Structure formats: structure tokens, C-alpha cells
Amino acid sequence: MKGIILYFSGTGNTKFVVNKIVEEFIKGGCEIETHSIEEKISLQNLTYDFLVLGFPKYFEYIPNNFIEYLNENLYYSSKEIKTMIFSTGRDKMKIYFHDLEKILLDKNYKVIITKNFQMPDSFTLNKNYKKNTRKDIRDTFENTISEIKDIVVNFLIDNIIKEEVSDLKGSIYKTIYKIKTRDLYKNSINFSVNSNCDKCNLCVNICPTRNIEKIGEVIKFRDNCIMCCRCVNACPKNAILYKDREHSQYKENIDLVVN
Ligand SMILES: Cc1cc2nc3c(=O)[nH]c(=O)nc-3n(C[C@H](O)[C@H](O)[C@H](O)COP(=O)(O)O)c2cc1C
Ligand code: SF4
Numbered sequence: 001m002k003g004i005i006l007y008f009s010g011t012g013n014t015k016f017v018v019n020k021i022v023e024e025f026i027k028g029g030c031e032i033e034t035h036s037i038e039e040k041i042s043l044q045n046l047t048y049d050f051l052v053l054g055f056p057k058y059f060e061y062i063p064n065n066f067i068e069y070l071n072e073n074l075y076y077s078s079k080e081i082k083t084m085i086f087s088t089g090r091d092k093m094k095i096y097f098h099d100l101e102k103i104l105l106d107k108n109y110k111v112i113i114t115k116n117f118q119m120p121d122s123f124t125l126n127k128n129y130k131k132n133t134r135k136d137i138r139d140t141f142e143n144t145i146s147e148i149k150d151i152v153v154n155f156l157i158d159n160i161i162k163e164e165v166s167d168l169k170g171s172i173y174k175t176i177y178k179i180k181t182r183d184l185y186k187n188s189i190n191f192s193v194n195s196n197c198d199k200c201n202l203c204v205n206i207c208p209t210r211n212i213e214k215i216g217e218v219i220k221f222r223d224n225c226i227m228c229c230r231c232v233n234a235c236p237k238n239a240i241l242y243k244d245r246e247h248s249q250y251k252e253n254i255d256l257v258v259n
């Protein structure tokens with residue numbers, strides 16, 4: 001049996017989970033291929049028996065870039081494709097996967113697993129969140145790895161496990177997501193760099209939306225930011241400021257999406 005994992009990962013947490021899922025599928029005797037949506041591949045050119053979709057949750061909802069990608073690249077499948085959807089988040093709160101499930105169902109993809117995996121928090125711009133301790137990080141990884149093993153086994157034997165959120169709660173999450181992202185994305189012009197920046201170009205090269213450019217010797221941020229936090233956490237000089245403030249960086253999994 002061959003599977004495809006399609007994911008988006010801003011700061012490496014989702015990629016970490018993808019890597020663990022791959023290990024479990026291989027143990028289960030499957031062939032598996034992974035693609036980030038940043039590769040912009042068309043699913044039409046791939047053959048597979050099952051599909052796994054993964055992304056970070058932003059304000060308890062699905063990142064818009066992921067939905068847009070699927071709308072453009074997922075076609076009707078003549079055979080029913082078994083599917084798993086997962087998110088990663090700083091907490092265990094379930095997210096509303098229904099909108100995504102509807103898109104998939106229309107294309108003959110049958111979702112049997114929906115799951116949010118808790119990971120250490122990488123949203124370093126939010127000063128109100130308590131920073132994870134080493135113990136928090138270790139415990140979270142341990143717990144998530146054991147949940148991944150369980151989920152893959154259940155997927156392989158066709159057990160349906162769905163984390164359900166009511167439509168009412170879902171529409172509240174969706175509204176909050178829309179409001180929050182509208183404000184955040186507008187505020188992406190609030191990024192700047194301080195004098196520690198050595199113009200290494202890393203942020204320019206790794207931004208998933210090409211929102212950063214170097215004009216002469218000046219690093220500029222445009223208005224196409226999805227607030228994935230990759231640049232802030234990856235900068236080797238911690239030189240990227242948000243609203244003129246320096247932020248602590250999340251380094252646990254950043255190498256998975258930068259190298
Ligand atoms: C803009 C933004 C909003 C977020 N909102 C939430 C949230 O509502 N709930 C949550 O548990 N985590 C939230 N997070 C944390 C991420 O979901 C979490 O760190 C995730 O594992 C990051 O995955 P990635 O490293 O693959 O990008 C948010 C992160 C960002 C950048
Ligand atoms: S990654 Fe950091 S040091 Fe490198 S160009 Fe960007 S802001 Fe400057």
C-alpha cells in the first residue's frame with residue numbers, strides 16, 4: 001500500500017510529526033512519500049492508496065494556505081481514498097476539521113482519522129504564553145510520539161477515530177480565525193530587523209510566501225505574510241523584531257524546515 005503525506009510546516013513541528021508518521025507507516029509495511037505544499041506539486045501526477053494531510057493550527061482553525069492549496073490541486077479520485085487529517089498545536093484543544101472534510105468528501109476522499117497532536121509552542125510573538133520548560137518539551141514529545149503510533153495502527157486497520165467539534169463551536173473558531181488573521185497579516189508590516197542582522201539572506205530564502213526581500217542592504221517585509229513565525233525563529237542573529245520588540249526563538253524543530 002502506498003501513501004502520500006501532504007503538509008505545511010512553518011516552524012518544523014508538523015514536519016516532526018510527519019517524520020514520525022512515516023516511521024510508523026514503514027513499520028506497518030507501507031510505502032510512503034512526503035510533500036510540503038511549498039513544493040507546489042500537483043496531486044494529479046501522483047498515484048497512491050491513502051492520503052495524510054497535516055498542518056499547524058492557527059487560532060483553532062486550518063491555515064488558509066492549506067485550504068487554498070487543496071482547492072487548486074486536489075482532483076476527484078475515481079477510487080475512494082482513505083484519508084487522515086492532523087494538526088499540531090501548542091495545546092490539546094480539538095479543531096474544527098469539517099470544512100476540510102467536506103472538500104475531501106466531494107473529491108471521493110474518505111476521512112477516517114482527525115487528530116490534533118500537541119507540540120511545544122512556536123508562536124514566539126505572543127508574549128502572553130508561558131514559555132515551555134525543558135521538561136514540558138520532553139513530556140510533550142513523548143506523549144505525541146506514543147499517540148502517533150496509536151493513530152497509525154488504527155488507520156491501517158480502518159478504525160474510525162474522529163475528534164469532533166460541534167458546528168456551532170466550529171463557526172465561532174472560524175470567525176475568530178478570520179478576524180485574527182486579518183489583523184495579524186495586516187500587521188506583518190510591523191516586522192523589522194535590528195542592527196544585529198548581517199544580511200545573510202536566510203529569511204529571504206526560507207519565507208514560504210516570499211514576503212521578505214533584500215533591497216540593496218535593507219531587509220524589507222511586504223504584506224503577504226501568513227504569520228508562520230519561521231523567519232523569526234530561524235534567524236541566526238535573532239535580529240527580526242515584531243512591533244520593535246525582540247522575541248525568544250523556538251529552535252526545537254526549526255532545522256527540519258530550514259535545512
Ligand atoms: C499565528 C499562529 C496562531 C496559533 N494559534 C494557535 C492556537 O490557536 N492553538 C494552538 O494550540 N496553537 C496555536 N499556535 C501554535 C502552533 O499551532 C504550533 O506551534 C504548531 O505546532 C506549529 O506548527 P509548525 O511548526 O509546523 O508550523 C499558533 C501559531 C501561530 C504561528
Ligand atoms: S536571517 Fe536574520 S541575519 Fe539573516 S538576513 Fe534575515 S534578519 Fe538578517
Ligand code: SF4
Nearest residue numbers: 207225226228229231
Ligand atoms: S515573513 Fe511571515 S510568512 Fe514569511 S517567514 Fe516570516 S512569518 Fe512566515
